[in-house]
Amino acid sequence: MKYKLYKLILYVFTLGAIFLVYTLLGFVLYKGLASISLELIFQDTDVVDALLLKQRVFDGIFPAIVGTLMLIILSLAFSFIFGFASGIYLSVYANKKAKEYINFCFELLSSVPSILIGLFFLLLSIYLHEEFLTNFLPSLFLSSLALALLVMPYIVKNTQYALDSIPKHIKLLSLKLGLSKTKNLFLVLIPYCSKELLSGVFLALGRACEDTAVIMLTGAVASVGIASSIFSKYEALPFYIYYISTNYADETELNQAFSAALILLIISLVLFLLTKLIQKGVKRKDGYY
Template identity: 25%
Template sequence: MQSGNYQNDFNQEPRRTLERQPSDDIQDKIVEVILFCCALVSILTTIGIVFIIFQVTFEFFQEVSFAQFFLDTQWTPLFAERHFGIWPLINGTFMTTAIAMSVAIPLGLCSAIYLSEYAQPKVAAILRPAVELLAGVPTVVYGYFALLFVTPLLRNILPLEIFNALSAGLMMGVMITPTVGSISLDAIQAVPRSLREGASALGLTKLEAIFRVVLPAALSGIIASIILGISRAVGETMTVLIAAGQQPRLTVNIMESVQTMTAYMAQISGGDSPRGSLNYKTLYAVGAVLFLITLALNIFSNWIAKRFKEKYE
């Protein structure tokens, strides 16, 4: 009888339903609007930046012809005899970027392979944050370290100028290593374990499995990390401004002083050029070229990621 009373009491309890209330729909709409506004802010900011850059760049090309900008081999807009050839700045930018990536790619990729395939979990848990800590060091510190330590050290064996592309590029490579290594590590760890086991079943050694199975499977992520590192190097300012100097030269000698696009932009933005002057407008013209280069790299990165992306069941 007592158990029956319990059963009757249970049946008489009101059943809870999951029916949506009108207030739930209002809350969802509010959250949707807030999230849309957050996304819209970033889009509008980008549109505003692009509009201002190209508006002033258009004014620049009203005074300087495309031939002067793209065919001249000298960049001296601040001198009495003005030249507006952009190529010395592009040359300095890509020279330091090439040096940086020659350091960042092997260091970042090797560190990613070790942390993913060889390191014990406890060791990896310590080493990965330690490597990524390099990305948190201010770039001005890298610049002064290159100028005051790396350059004097290299001058003992190489005839370097005090400001040179080599020291700046080497420190940029160390700075970019965490970017390449971290993204490559995520790409390698995303490769299914079944591929590694299949490689072992076929008689491949661990090293052979890494280079013949794992890395090709993670190729899209690795290439994306490299292109992202290149974009980071192209846009770097303080390291090259301090260590590479401010001599725009069309040269391939890494032991000479060069000037990058970002270094020139930092020089002009110091306030010495009056607003609206031609010197001031060169800041936006160089910025527009830098924007287009970075945009092209990002588009290429997305294409590579889609082209070589592997899908697993």
């Protein structure tokens, strides 16, 4: 009887969680579809000219879409390079004491509020600007570094877990056949858990897409057009949504924020599907099913 009651409680809570998720998505769809249009994205600018970057868009959200994609790509590149290397070191090369200390540091980093990371990089840019680099200001590059630091713990822990979960006989087989530890890592272990490694990238991707506190302090602005370089200020969808939803003059502007939120969800979905396709392709190529 108790087992059935526990099962019923779990079932109800699971359905409740699913209901909340679909309610939220449905609400965003309902409010967002009402205002989404090419005019919202490009305003009066010719669509082809805007896509080919022949003409700048200032009133539409096209620069925010481009800025968001650039921000995601740069932050994932930075976080993957350092996070992947750190995860490999922790799983393969670190001794027990070093592993405990470094894991504690990354766990501490993952618990730091994003607003503090944004504030740290803002103060860092001010210090560098005043003391060393007069042209170093809040920019797309600075935001990417801040977001990379924010999402790095996800990639580190996922990489470490993926490598640690490989069966022991798989780890030892190629070593007994004469491969070095480094060749064993890159020729056997990483291909074996490539799907799990890529799933960590998606976790970081989701966090990089939605964070506003970091970018509002490190370079994102309401209207500047497409960034001319990674050292320029830029527009981003999360900041646009925040700015419009806190400064809207009428319901039409608020609905535009919902439309931007819907576009951000679509971007996240497309990137998620691309990640899944890459996962499947990597598995087929490596021959691990």
